[in-house]
Amino acid sequence: MTASLRKLLSASWLCTAAISLAAVLATATTVQADDRSSAPADAVVYIGWPNDGEVINRRKFRVWFGLRNMGVVPAGTAFRDAGHHHLLIDTDLPEADEEIPADKHHRHFGAGQTEAVIELEPGVHTLQLLMGDHNHVPHNPPVVSKKITITVK
Amino acid sequence: MFRFLFPGSSDNADHQSVFDLKRLCSLTLLGALVAVVPVTHAGDTPITDDALVYFIWPKDGAVIKGGKVWVRFGLRNAGIAPAGIDRENTGHHHLLIDTELPPLDEEIPADRNHIHFGKGQSEARIELGPGKHTLQLLFADHLHVPHNPVVKSKQITITVP
Ligand SMILES: [Cu+2]
Ligand SMILES: [Cu+2]
Numbered sequence: 071m072t073a074s075l076r077k078l079l080s081a082s083w084l085c086t087a088a089i090s091l092a093a094v095l096a097t098a099t100t101v102q103a104d105d106r107s108s109a110p111a112d113a114v115v116y117i118g119w120p121n122d123g124e125v126i127n128r129r130k131f132r133v134w135f136g137l138r139n140m141g142v143v144p145a146g147t148a149f150r151d152a153g154h155h156h157l158l159i160d161t162d163l164p165e166a167d168e169e170i171p172a173d174k175h176h177r178h179f180g181a182g183q184t185e186a187v188i189e190l191e192p193g194v195h196t197l198q199l200l201m202g203d204h205n206h207v208p209h210n211p212p213v214v215s216k217k218i219t220i221t222v223k
Numbered sequence: 224m225f226r227f228l229f230p231g232s233s234d235n236a237d238h239q240s241v242f243d244l245k246r247l248c249s250l251t252l253l254g255a256l257v258a259v260v261p262v263t264h265a266g267d268t269p270i271t272d273d274a275l276v277y278f279i280w281p282k283d284g285a286v287i288k289g290g291k292v293w294v295r296f297g298l299r300n301a302g303i304a305p306a307g308i309d310r311e312n313t314g315h316h317h318l319l320i321d322t323e324l325p326p327l328d329e330e331i332p333a334d335r336n337h338i339h340f341g342k343g344q345s346e347a348r349i350e351l352g353p354g355k356h357t358l359q360l361l362f363a364d365h366l367h368v369p370h371n372p373v374v375k376s377k378q379i380t381i382t383v384p
Contacts, residue, residue, distance in 0.1 A: 141343025142303035152343045182302025184345045
């Protein structure tokens with residue numbers, strides 16, 4: 071390898087490294103600069119089924135998500151007046167301006183689902199839906215359903 | 224036999240039959256491919272085989288007094304993404320009113336019989352005049368072209384008295 075070729079190669083490596091670094095920094099900045107996404111004032115999310123007070127005779131059942139005056143978009147993609155569903159099970163609402171936790175009490179439907187099969191132990195449970203934006207942060211104003219109570223037998 | 228199927232010059236018989244055999248093979252292969260492609264053609268965007276769209280409401284045969292109804296779109300094993308957003312295993316709903324399925328390998332028309340829900344909606348308020356009406360859901364990709372395989376609901380009939 072000639073000296074000039076080596077020089078050229080190392081220069082191009084430096085260039086690539088600089089571009090990658092710039093890209094990483096840009097991504098980090100975007101995330102940090104995030105504010106809550108707006109939602110239409112008349113957006114409504116609700117649990118289509120089960121109904122409040124429902125007694126369900128099986129552990130595994132389908133929950134249907136209702137959404138009005140707003141759209142669904144998978145997590146990771148920002149889109150005006152849209153978001154994805156989160157099903158809160160046996161828990162109160164999380165912080166309004168932070169990423170919704172992801173655990174057995176906070177289920178994310180980031181693939182754009184509008185219904186889900188869940189499995190619960192027998193007993194009394196609460197269910198509530200909360201919309202989140204592309205970063206899993208609730209909207210402003212928050213789009214949240216009534217909290218319902220069901221009994222699994 | 225090959226020459227009967229694919230007539231050609233006979234002055235180099237051996238060569239010719241090998242050539243014909245190749246042609247026959249490729250034609251057979253082509254035939255097999257054509258046979259595999261379903262009769263109803265679909266677009267290019269793949270979606271899981273078990274994806275399903277259906278009407279949560281109204282039910283087939285429902286009688287809707289006044290003709291105003293919230294139509295609720297059911298979707299299983301796939302997700303919603305607004306039109307223009309290309310994400311795996313997603314699409315947006317289209318409501319076909321009083322019409323048969325459009326060509327399934329093209330962009331779905333946008334008119335009063337083909338309503339697009341490109342903002343990612345999962346339900347819609349519609350108003351229908353007195354009489355019998357058919358409703359059908361057809362899911363489509365970011366470019367409004369149905370998926371492969373096609374994801375469509377049963378066509379239902381409702382009556383507005
Ligand atoms: Cu989320
Ligand atoms: Cu469309």
